[in-house]
Amino acid sequence: MAAPLLEVRDLGVRFTTRDGQVTVLDDVSFTLERGERISFVGESGCGKSMTALALMGLLPAMGQVSGGMINFKGEDLVTASESRMRQIRGNEISMIFQEPMTSLNPVFTIGRQIAEVLQLHRGLDRRAALARAIDLLEAVRIPNAAARIDDYPHQLSGGQRQRVMIAIALACEPEILIADEPTTALDVTVQAEIFALLRDLGAKLETAIILITHDMGAVAQMAERMLVMYAGRRVEEGRVADIIKASAHPYTRGLISCVPHITADATRRLDRLPEIDGIVPPITSFGRDACLFAPRCGRASEACHGGRPAQAEVAGHKAHSVACWHPHDGGA
Amino acid sequence: MAVRAGYALALLLAVVVLNFTLIHIAPGDIADTIAGDMGGATEEVMAQIRADYGLDKSFAVQLGIYLGNVVRLDFGYSFFFNTPVTSLIAERLPATLLLVFTAQIFALVIGVILGVISARRPDGLLSHFVTLLALFGYSAPVFWTGIMLLIGLSLMLPLFPVAGMIDVTLIDAPLWRQYLSVAHHLFLPALTLASIFLALYSRLCRASMLEVLGADYIRTARAKGLSERDTVYRHALKNSLGPVVTLAGLQFSAVVSGAVLVETVFSWPGLGTLALQSILARDTPTILGILFFSALVVIVGNLLTDLVLRLIDPRIRAGGG
Ligand SMILES: Nc1ncnc2c1ncn2[C@@H]1O[C@H](COP(=O)(O)OP(=O)(O)OP(=O)(O)O)[C@@H](O)[C@H]1O
Ligand code: SF4
Ligand SMILES: [Mg+2]
Numbered sequence: 001m002a003a004p005l006l007e008v009r010d011l012g013v014r015f016t017t018r019d020g021q022v023t024v025l026d027d028v029s030f031t032l033e034r035g036e037r038i039s040f041v042g043e044s045g046c047g048k049s050m051t052a053l054a055l056m057g058l059l060p061a062m063g064q065v066s067g068g069m070i071n072f073k074g075e076d077l078v079t080a081s082e083s084r085m086r087q088i089r090g091n092e093i094s095m096i097f098q099e100p101m102t103s104l105n106p107v108f109t110i111g112r113q114i115a116e117v118l119q120l121h122r123g124l125d126r127r128a129a130l131a132r133a134i135d136l137l138e139a140v141r142i143p144n145a146a147a148r149i150d151d152y153p154h155q156l157s158g159g160q161r162q163r164v165m166i167a168i169a170l171a172c173e174p175e176i177l178i179a180d181e182p183t184t185a186l187d188v189t190v191q192a193e194i195f196a197l198l199r200d201l202g203a204k205l206e207t208a209i210i211l212i213t214h215d216m217g218a219v220a221q222m223a224e225r226m227l228v229m230y231a232g233r234r235v236e237e238g239r240v241a242d243i244i245k246a247s248a249h250p251y252t253r254g255l256i257s258c259v260p261h262i263t264a265d266a267t268r269r270l271d272r273l274p275e276i277d278g279i280v281p282p283i284t285s286f287g288r289d290a291c292l293f294a295p296r297c298g299r300a301s302e303a304c305h306g307g308r309p310a311q312a313e314v315a316g317h318k319a320h321s322v323a324c325w326h327p328h329d330g331g332a
Numbered sequence: 333m334a335v336r337a338g339y340a341l342a343l344l345l346a347v348v349v350l351n352f353t354l355i356h357i358a359p360g361d362i363a364d365t366i367a368g369d370m371g372g373a374t375e376e377v378m379a380q381i382r383a384d385y386g387l388d389k390s391f392a393v394q395l396g397i398y399l400g401n402v403v404r405l406d407f408g409y410s411f412f413f414n415t416p417v418t419s420l421i422a423e424r425l426p427a428t429l430l431l432v433f434t435a436q437i438f439a440l441v442i443g444v445i446l447g448v449i450s451a452r453r454p455d456g457l458l459s460h461f462v463t464l465l466a467l468f469g470y471s472a473p474v475f476w477t478g479i480m481l482l483i484g485l486s487l488m489l490p491l492f493p494v495a496g497m498i499d500v501t502l503i504d505a506p507l508w509r510q511y512l513s514v515a516h517h518l519f520l521p522a523l524t525l526a527s528i529f530l531a532l533y534s535r536l537c538r539a540s541m542l543e544v545l546g547a548d549y550i551r552t553a554r555a556k557g558l559s560e561r562d563t564v565y566r567h568a569l570k571n572s573l574g575p576v577v578t579l580a581g582l583q584f585s586a587v588v589s590g591a592v593l594v595e596t597v598f599s600w601p602g603l604g605t606l607a608l609q610s611i612l613a614r615d616t617p618t619i620l621g622i623l624f625f626s627a628l629v630v631i632v633g634n635l636l637t638d639l640v641l642r643l644i645d646p647r648i649r650a651g652g653g
Contacts, residue, residue: 058554089557097555102548107570107645117556152646168556 003074005175005208006032006055010068011078013047013054013232015283017062023287024050024063026232029311032176035206037199039213039223039240041255045280047232048212052178055210056095057085073175091121094169098181100162104153110137110164111149117171136167140197159190166197173205180212195222216256220244225319228252231281231292234311238320248314248327250297251276291325299326336638340631345399347627348620352398355616356391363387365614366411402624408617412610417621421603425625427497428602432584432591432629434518435525440580443530444573447537451572452564454542462538466531474590478524478597485520492520495599521598525590529583533576540572547571573644581637585630 013025025047032038040048053059070077097103115129137145140163169177183191202209211222219226228236236249247253254276278296294304303325314320363381367373382388407417450459486494499513545568553567595604603622610618642649
């Protein structure tokens with residue numbers, strides 16, 4: 001089997017704060033094949049966005065990668081130079097964000113903002129880039145594209161602005177598109193349209209998609225595999241169908257059990273993950289050698305409080321791994 | 333924009349009425365001054381003078397006549413300078429306009445450059461320097477700054493002329509040499525006047541730039557693969573200019589009043605020096621004329637500010653009339 005498009009192994013990220021160093025990501029690993037769609041799920045503050053920003057080389061100033069590697073087409077992005085990362089960003093790996101209302105620059109036309117990436121990465125001149133921008137606007141299903149190219153962001157609705165963001169992200173036909181909660185700020189019907197658009201364009205361009213979301217319905221609809229994160233760690237990873245049918249980690253079970261009809265009601269909106277008693281521990285405890293879910297877990301034992309559970313394959317499933325001392329078994 | 337122009341006209345009218353009233357209330361009038369110049373005059377002569385200048389009519393009538401004249405841009409006759417006020421001002425206004433607008437542009441350009449550089453390194457040396465400069469520029473009296481610059485850069489180090497607006501020996505020289513001479517004379521006064529505002533603008537620009545750099549669309553620009561320089565100068569700069577331009581507009585009246593002092597220090601032949609002379613001479617028509625035109629400069633400055641804001645931000649373009 002050929003090497004995967006992206007292989008992230010034991011990725012760690014630390015913040016340097018006034019009170020010293022805190023661990024934000026701890027040994028996160030996953031792989032992504034060409035054209036594959038994976039979803040990151042987990043409660044707020046679990047490190048989903050930080051994982052994405054680490055891939056882009058756009059961690060906040062106080063953050064740095066403290067270990068591990070990000071192997072993208074045979075190149076380690078952790079050690080890549082800033083100028084190499086600039087070639088990759090927006091070109092081979094793109095990202096769209098949660099806030100379509102504020103993610104576009106208010107003082108430039110959308111045409112110019114789309115054309116900019118083409119001029120930067122494809123060396124097109126302004127006219128050719130603008131002509132291509134019209135095609136892209138059509139591709140993201142904005143009606144009357146040729147006329148809208150001179151519009152400013154404030155003349156567009158939230159859904160249209162997110163479409164423009166998608167057009168920018170896909171302009172250079174990247175290998176990976178990271179979508180960080182792309183529909184959280186949008187209406188339910190618009191959400192479904194955006195997901196459909198992402199899926200269609202991703203398939204057409206063979207772009208792999210990393211979808212970060214709170215919406216388990218979207219996971220079921222959009223992704224083939226999922227990565228469940230808790231407190232900066234990967235707790236479970238596997239095929240979406242396997243995990244929904246028989247998740248092994250108590251945290252994942254908690255997440256899923258609160259959404260009774262995941263597959264039936266795929267577009268329903270959830271701002272937050274459904275309730276599991278308790279809260280995510282403070283970020284200062286992310287690095288501890290223990291299962292950080294233990295205080296909230298019904299199956300917790302001495303072992304859970306005293307040591308970090310290792311990643312283990314789940315019996316009977318292909319490529320399904322879990323980090324838990326007492327996992328649920330496949331069938332239950 | 334038409335609405336704005338309407339407001340501006342109403343404002344101008346209010347300024348004229350207010351100025352006229354204030355001057356009218358103040359004790360003493362032209363008759364006193366003329367009588368003083370003549371070394372005293374009898375009551376009959378005083379009455380004659382008052383009648384000649386229409387000072388014996390009621391206040392309302394005087395105001396009405398004055399307004400009627402102002403509309404025709406007739407500000408009366410200055411007996412002190414022996415010239416119609418309008419031509420007197422027409423002669424001086426360009427010099428003041430040149431000074432005021434050059435100073436504003438100096439202050440804006442240098443202020444923005446300093447602001448942006450210090451925003452990129454908020455804890456850097458330059459950033460602290462800008463803060464210090466702001467305090468200094470704002471608290472130092474403008475005539476002091478002017479005199480210091482004069483001593484330093486025209487007397488000790490004779491780089492710039494001490495006074496005036498043009499080298500008079502160039503009267504027959506080609507036009508470009510005359511322009512060059514004006515620019516040479518303009519530099520120090522404009523810098524002096526700019527010094528009050530420069531630091532103010534750079535502080536605001538720094539703050540607004542810092543805020544913009546944290547915006548979502550800046551993250552988008554970085555995610556596109558743009559260099560830090562393009563991110564700052566292409567995406568952030570235009571967004572951070574709005575507040576600075578707005579402030580510059582609000583400061584227009586302060587710049588015009590600052591110009592009066594600066595003109596005096598540098599003997600710049602503008603409205604400021606004229607104002608000083610005419611106030612000392614109690615030359616009411618000239619004072620009123622100058623007040624009118626200063627207000628006009630401020631109002632035009634504000635309209636220009638609006639125009640620039642519209643150019644910068646498409647949302648204002650859509651919003652306003
Ligand atoms: N700018 C920041 N300054 C300080 N801490 C931060 C910052 N951004 C994120 N963090 C911390 O880093 C951790 C990981 O945050 P991250 O944004 O990756 O979470 P997330 O899983 O994306 O959550 P959400 O679902 O809310 O987006 C959180 O505990 C958060 O408190
Ligand atoms: S390791 Fe223990 S505490 Fe952690 S999830 Fe598994 S059972 Fe619960
Ligand atoms: Mg996030």
